[in-house]
Amino acid sequence: MKDKIINPLLLLLTAIIWGSGFVAQSVGMNFVQPFTFNFSRCIVGGIFLAIYIMVMGKGSKKSKKSTEAVFIGGLCCGLCLFGGMTFQQIGIQYTEVGKAGFLTAMYIVLVPVLSTMFLRKKTGIHIWLGVVLAVVGIYLLSISSDSFTIVKGDIYEIICALMFALHILVIDYFNTKADPVKISCVQFFVCGILSGVFMMTAEQPQVQYILAAWQPILYAGIVSTGIGYTLQVVGQRNVNPTVASLILSLESVVSAIAGLLILDQQLTQREIYGCICMFAAIVLAQLPIKNT
Numbered sequence: 001m002k003d004k005i006i007n008p009l010l011l012l013l014t015a016i017i018w019g020s021g022f023v024a025q026s027v028g029m030n031f032v033q034p035f036t037f038n039f040s041r042c043i044v045g046g047i048f049l050a051i052y053i054m055v056m057g058k059g060s061k062k063s064k065k066s067t068e069a070v071f072i073g074g075l076c077c078g079l080c081l082f083g084g085m086t087f088q089q090i091g092i093q094y095t096e097v098g099k100a101g102f103l104t105a106m107y108i109v110l111v112p113v114l115s116t117m118f119l120r121k122k123t124g125i126h127i128w129l130g131v132v133l134a135v136v137g138i139y140l141l142s143i144s145s146d147s148f149t150i151v152k153g154d155i156y157e158i159i160c161a162l163m164f165a166l167h168i169l170v171i172d173y174f175n176t177k178a179d180p181v182k183i184s185c186v187q188f189f190v191c192g193i194l195s196g197v198f199m200m201t202a203e204q205p206q207v208q209y210i211l212a213a214w215q216p217i218l219y220a221g222i223v224s225t226g227i228g229y230t231l232q233v234v235g236q237r238n239v240n241p242t243v244a245s246l247i248l249s250l251e252s253v254v255s256a257i258a259g260l261l262i263l264d265q266q267l268t269q270r271e272i273y274g275c276i277c278m279f280a281a282i283v284l285a286q287l288p289i290k291n292t
Contacts, residue, residue, distance in 0.1 A: 165245070
């Protein structure tokens with residue numbers, strides 16, 4: 001019963017952290033290129049968690065089985081996280097930012113479909129209605145006009161959504177088999193190393209520019225990555241992956257509110273309706289209705 005209250009709150013906190021972290025990502029990209037930024041923030045996040053584990057995890061019992069689950073789970077999560085981050089960053093160069101955000105958030109549709117197909121997770125009708133409401137809400141928040149055409153960048157964003165959906169499902173599978181904090185730590189190093197390989201081959205990283213972006217990198221690395229993604233892994237325990245994806249999708253609402261409060265941006269009536277739809281979707285998905 002305690003987990004049913006705390007874990008969704010942890011996922012909500014994750015959405016708040018991610019939504020408010022867009023400012024740091026935007027500022028960081030003024031100094032360094034995408035793979036360099038992802039490499040830096042993932043390595044910072046991994047080091048941050050490694051220190052936390054060493055300080056807090058002394059004397060903890062280990063088993064060969066749990067150690068294997070940590071590394072296998074971390075590897076799978078890291079591959080999905082790298083794929084999601086990479087395709088999102090590539091796609092956003094060829095499509096509108098609003099449309100990219102909408103298509104990326106389509107993981108909320110892919111998660112219940114994939115979880116039913118591969119994990120045999122049942123999704124109640126009220127959760128499906130919540131998914132539909134959330135899609136409408138994200139559309140109102142992300143798309144500024146009624147015209148919607150598919151271009152090359154949109155395909156990359158759809159693949160990104162698939163990778164993030166798989167990321168949620170992989171977490172759902174592994175987070176009861178091993179320490180979620182350790183899984184999260186491994187995933188950051190996997191994602192960071194892969195980003196580093198592409199950074200060295202596709203970009204020209206320069207130390208002075210990385211140092212110039214130290215503040216957004218530290219914030220994105222410790223808060224958005226180290227704390228945010230770890231809260232996601234911990235919060236998903238015993239939570240239906242579809243419900244988890246809906247709560248995490250509130251990131252788009254938080255982003256809009258952060259823009260209002262921090263950047264003095266104004267919410268249009270369309271965006272206000274989008275926020276209402278998103279909140280209604282989360283409330284509907286949390287109703288204690290037995291799945292059939």
